[in-house]
Amino acid sequence: MALLELRGLHKRFGGLHAVNDVSFGVERGLIKAVIGPNGAGKTTLFNLITGTVPASGGQVLFAESDISRKKPHQIASLGLARTFQNIKLFSDMSVLENVMVGLHVRSRTGFIGSMLRMPAGRREERRLRVQALQLLDRLGLSDFADCEATSLAFGQQRAVELARAMALQPSLLLLDEPAAGLNIYETAEVGRLISSIREQGVTVLLVEHDMSLVMDISDEVVVLSFGKKIAEDVPQSIQQNDEVIRVYLGE
Amino acid sequence: MTLELFIQYLFAGITYGSIYAIVAIGFNIIYNTTGIINFAQGEFVMLGGMISISLLPVLGLPLAIVAAVVITMIFGALLEICFIRWLVNPGVLRMIIITIGLSILTREAALHIWGESIHSLPYFVGNEITSVTIAGARISPQVLWVVGACGCMVIILSIFFQTTSVGRDMRACAANRTAATLCGINTRNMVTLSFMLSAGIGALAGCVVSPITSTAYDNGTGLAIKGFTVAILGGLGNSMAAVGAGLLLGIIEAFSVHIIPLAFQDAIAISLLLLILFIRPHGLFGSRSAGLKEF
Amino acid sequence: MRRLLPICLLIGAVVAVQLVTEVSDTRYYLTQLTMAAYYCLLIIGLSVLMGYAGQISLGHAGFFAIGGYLSAALTTHNLIEYNQAGLVQALQQLGLLVSTQDIYGSSLLVVAPWAAALAAVCAAALIAWLLGIPVLKLKGHYLAMATLGFGIIVYRVALASSYFGEADGISEVPPFQLPFGLAVSGDFSARVENYYIAWGVLIIGLILLRNLIDSRVGRALRAIHAAPEAAEAMGVDTARFKLKVFVISAVYAAVAGVFLTHYNGGIGPSEAGVMKSVRYVAIVAVGGMANLNGALLMGVVLSFMSLRGVFGTYDDAVFGLILIVIMLFAPKGVLSLNPLARVRATIGRRRLSREGG
Numbered sequence A: 001m002a003l004l005e006l007r008g009l010h011k012r013f014g015g016l017h018a019v020n021d022v023s024f025g026v027e028r029g030l031i032k033a034v035i036g037p038n039g040a041g042k043t044t045l046f047n048l049i050t051g052t053v054p055a056s057g058g059q060v061l062f063a064e065s066d067i068s069r070k071k072p073h074q075i076a077s078l079g080l081a082r083t084f085q086n087i088k089l090f091s092d093m094s095v096l097e098n099v100m101v102g103l104h105v106r107s108r109t110g111f112i113g114s115m116l117r118m119p120a121g122r123r124e125e126r127r128l129r130v131q132a133l134q135l136l137d138r139l140g141l142s143d144f145a146d147c148e149a150t151s152l153a154f155g156q157q158r159a160v161e162l163a164r165a166m167a168l169q170p171s172l173l174l175l176d177e178p179a180a181g182l183n184i185y186e187t188a189e190v191g192r193l194i195s196s197i198r199e200q201g202v203t204v205l206l207v208e209h210d211m212s213l214v215m216d217i218s219d220e221v222v223v224l225s226f227g228k229k230i231a232e233d234v235p236q237s238i239q240q241n242d243e244v245i246r247v248y249l250g251e
Numbered sequence B: 001m002t003l004e005l006f007i008q009y010l011f012a013g014i015t016y017g018s019i020y021a022i023v024a025i026g027f028n029i030i031y032n033t034t035g036i037i038n039f040a041q042g043e044f045v046m047l048g049g050m051i052s053i054s055l056l057p058v059l060g061l062p063l064a065i066v067a068a069v070v071i072t073m074i075f076g077a078l079l080e081i082c083f084i085r086w087l088v089n090p091g092v093l094r095m096i097i098i099t100i101g102l103s104i105l106t107r108e109a110a111l112h113i114w115g116e117s118i119h120s121l122p123y124f125v126g127n128e129i130t131s132v133t134i135a136g137a138r139i140s141p142q143v144l145w146v147v148g149a150c151g152c153m154v155i156i157l158s159i160f161f162q163t164t165s166v167g168r169d170m171r172a173c174a175a176n177r178t179a180a181t182l183c184g185i186n187t188r189n190m191v192t193l194s195f196m197l198s199a200g201i202g203a204l205a206g207c208v209v210s211p212i213t214s215t216a217y218d219n220g221t222g223l224a225i226k227g228f229t230v231a232i233l234g235g236l237g238n239s240m241a242a243v244g245a246g247l248l249l250g251i252i253e254a255f256s257v258h259i260i261p262l263a264f265q266d267a268i269a270i271s272l273l274l275l276i277l278f279i280r281p282h283g284l285f286g287s288r289s290a291g292l293k294e295f
Numbered sequence C: 001m002r003r004l005l006p007i008c009l010l011i012g013a014v015v016a017v018q019l020v021t022e023v024s025d026t027r028y029y030l031t032q033l034t035m036a037a038y039y040c041l042l043i044i045g046l047s048v049l050m051g052y053a054g055q056i057s058l059g060h061a062g063f064f065a066i067g068g069y070l071s072a073a074l075t076t077h078n079l080i081e082y083n084q085a086g087l088v089q090a091l092q093q094l095g096l097l098v099s100t101q102d103i104y105g106s107s108l109l110v111v112a113p114w115a116a117a118l119a120a121v122c123a124a125a126l127i128a129w130l131l132g133i134p135v136l137k138l139k140g141h142y143l144a145m146a147t148l149g150f151g152i153i154v155y156r157v158a159l160a161s162s163y164f165g166e167a168d169g170i171s172e173v174p175p176f177q178l179p180f181g182l183a184v185s186g187d188f189s190a191r192v193e194n195y196y197i198a199w200g201v202l203i204i205g206l207i208l209l210r211n212l213i214d215s216r217v218g219r220a221l222r223a224i225h226a227a228p229e230a231a232e233a234m235g236v237d238t239a240r241f242k243l244k245v246f247v248i249s250a251v252y253a254a255v256a257g258v259f260l261t262h263y264n265g266g267i268g269p270s271e272a273g274v275m276k277s278v279r280y281v282a283i284v285a286v287g288g289m290a291n292l293n294g295a296l297l298m299g300v301v302l303s304f305m306s307l308r309g310v311f312g313t314y315d316d317a318v319f320g321l322i323l324i325v326i327m328l329f330a331p332k333g334v335l336s337l338n339p340l341a342r343v344r345a346t347i348g349r350r351r352l353s354r355e356g357g
C-alpha cells in the first residue's frame, strides 16, 4: 500500500470548496508533485494532511494508519515533516537552534531533566548540536549556524526550513513551493537537493509552480483545479493532457 | 418554595442579569469594532453611578444621570483617543495589559475622589420600602426601572445598528475592518464611537442600579468578570444572545442563594465561565467557526 | 563558564548588600529585601510563563495564596481534639505531625511545616494543572479572564472561610525548620540568616529556570512563541508544554507563598487580591517579558520600594500606571530602552531611506 493515501478528502470554507473530494496515493520512494493554478487548494491540501486544518470529510492514511483525527504534533512525530509556502522560521533564534527544534521528536529530555541539567540531558544536547551541524553542513549552511535565522537572505531561509524539516528524519516530506522566489541557479540547486533527499529514502510530496522543476524531478504529478483533482499521471502525459492545458492556458 | 418567593428571586435575578447583559453588550460593541476586550468595561458602570451621585445635589436626579452618562462617554472616548488609537498593530497581550492598567487607574482615581465607602443614588420612585405587587410578590419599583432602562437600551441599540447609517458603518467595520476602510468608512472614528457607546450604556446601567446595589470604587472588576462570562456564554460579539445569557446568569445566581453561601456567589459565575470556556468556547448559541476568529 | 558568571555576580551583589547594611547600620532594610526576594521568586516564574510561553496569568496571587494559606492553616490549626481519629493517628505515625505547646501552655498538635509546605505546593500544582487544561487551550483574552476569575475565587474563599481566618487571615504561623539548623522565621535575631535563605532560594529558582530556558524544552517554548504553527509541525505538543510551564510557574508562586508566610508569621487575604496579580504582571512587563534578569531586577527594586511604602496611598495606582506606560512606550521592557542603540537605529534607518530614495 502507498505510504500516504488520501481518500475523498474534502474541505469547505463557508461556501467555498477549497479541497473537493480529492483522492490519490503517494508510493514509497517517489517524488510526487501537486500543481494547479493559484487558489486551487494545494496549500489547503497540505494543511489537511498535516492536521493543521481539520477536514470537512474524507480520510488521510499514513503508513497504513488513519491520521485524519490526529493533531499536527502527533502527525509530525509519526515522521511526516513539512515546509511552509510563506516561510515560518523561529525568529529570535539562531539557524542552529531552528534546526535543533526540528530534532524535537528525536530527543526526549523533559522539564525536570532540563531544569536539573541531568547528565543524560547534556549528552543529548551535545548529540542534537552535532546532528544539527551535520545537517547544516550538508546544505551548505554551516557558516550561518549562529546567525539569527530570520536575518538570512530569502533563499537561505528556505534552505534552513528544509534543514529543519529534514532534522525530523521524516519518511514523508511535504514541500510547499520550495523554489518560490528563488533564481534559476537556486532553483536548480533545490531540484538537486530534493532528488538527493529521495536518494536517502525519503518520499517527497511537493507543491510547485515552476513547471520545469516539476517535470525534471517528479515521478508523478497530480493536478488540482478549484479544489478538484483533474488529472494524475507521469509528467510527460500531464504535459499532453488537454484538460490540464485548458486549465493552465484558459479557454 | 412559594410562588411569591419564586417571583421575588426571579426579579432579583432579572435585575442583576440585565446589568450583566449591558456590561456584556459593552464588551461586544468594542470587541466587534476592534477585536479588543476592554477590561475597563466594569469601570464605566462604576463611574456612571459615582458621577451621578456627586452631581445629584447640584442638578437633580434626571439631569445628574444625563450628565453622568455624557461625562462617562467623553471619558470612554478619551481613553480610546489617548491610549489606543495611535498604537500600530498592538498584540493581544499588549492590549489586555493596557486596558487592565486603565481599569486600575480609573479605580484608583475613584478611590481618591470618592473614598472607600459605598454610595448610592436615591430610589427613583419612593424609597427602600415602596413596592409594587406582582403575582403576590412585592417588588421594588426600582427593579422595573432597571429592567426597563436596560430593555430600552437594547432596543435602541439594535435600531441604531440596523437602521442608521453610522450604525451600519460600525457593523461593516465589525465584519471586515480593511474592507470598511476601503469603502471610505473612517474606522478609527468608529472605534472611538464604540468606546463612547459602551461607556454610555455602562454608565446608564450604573445609574439605574445604584439605588439597589450601591456603588463603590471597586465594583468594576466583579462586573467585568460577570459581563465577560455573559459575553462568552452568548458567544463573543453576539449582543442579542448576551441578553439571554445575562438573564440566565442573573437568575442562576439569584436562586443559588439557597444552596451556596452568599460569599461564594461570585464563584458561580466564574465556575460557569471556566466550564463554558472548557466545553463551548464559542458560546452556548454561537457556531463553532465564528466565535474564536480573533484568537 | 558563561552560564555561571551572572549567577556569581548576583551572589556577590547579595553578599555586598548585606555587608553594606551591616556597616552602615541599616539592617532593617534586610527585612524588605528578604520579602522582595520571595516575591521575585514568583515573578521569575511568571516571567517564564509570559515571556517564553506567551501566556498571561492574572491569577498568580491566587497560587501564592494557596501556598501561603494552606501552609499557614495546616501548621496552626490544632488537631488535638481529633486525636483519636484514624487519619490523624496515621499522620502522626508517619511523623507528619508535631506536638508543641502554645504560649499558654496548652498542647498543640499541628502538621509539621515541611509536610504542610509540601502539601501546599502540591495542591497549587494540582489546581494549576486542573485549571490549565481548559484554560490553556485558550489564548489572549480568554486566558486573561479565566485566570483573573480564578484569582477572584481564591480571594473570596480566603475571605469567606473561617478555616482561613476570614478578613483577619492567619497569624502565629510557626517557623519553618530547614536542615542545618536554619529556620524561616521573622525572628529578629535570625534576620541575616533569613536574608540569605530567601536569596538562596531565589538563586536556586533562577538557576533552574535558566537551565530550562537553555534546554530542548526552552527551545521548544521559544519556538511556540515565535511560530506556533511551525512548532506544531515540528512535533512540539504546544498545549502540553504550555500547561507544564503554567504548573511550574504556579509552583514557584506557591513556594514563594509558603516561605513568605512563615517569614512573616502569617498571611492575610490582601495577598490573594487581584491587584497583587496585576502587580506581578506589571513587574514582569517592566522587566521585559522574556528577560529573567530584567524581571528579577525590577522585581527586587519595585517590591522593595513598595514594601518600604515609597508609593504611599498610590501604591496600586503606581503599578497601574507602570503597566500602561510600559505597554505604550516600551513593550519589550525598560531595559530595551537603550538610548544609544535607539539613536544608532534611527540614523541607520535615515541612511537606508536616503540610499533607497
Ligand SMILES: Nc1ncnc2c1ncn2[C@@H]1O[C@H](COP(=O)(O)OP(=O)(O)OP(=O)(O)O)[C@@H](O)[C@H]1O
Pocket: A013, A016, A018, A036, A037, A038, A039, A040, A041, A042, A043, A044, A045, A085
Ligand atoms: N483559512 C481559510 N479560510 C477561508 N478560506 C481559505 C482559507 N485558506 C484558504 N482559503 C481559500 O481556499 C482556496 C485555496 O487556497 P490555497 O491556499 O489552498 O490555494 P493554493 O493552491 O495553495 O494557492 P497558491 O498557489 O496561491 O498558494 C483559496 O480560495 C483561499 O482563499
Ligand SMILES: [Mg+2]
Pocket: A042, A043, A044, A085
Ligand atoms: Mg499555496
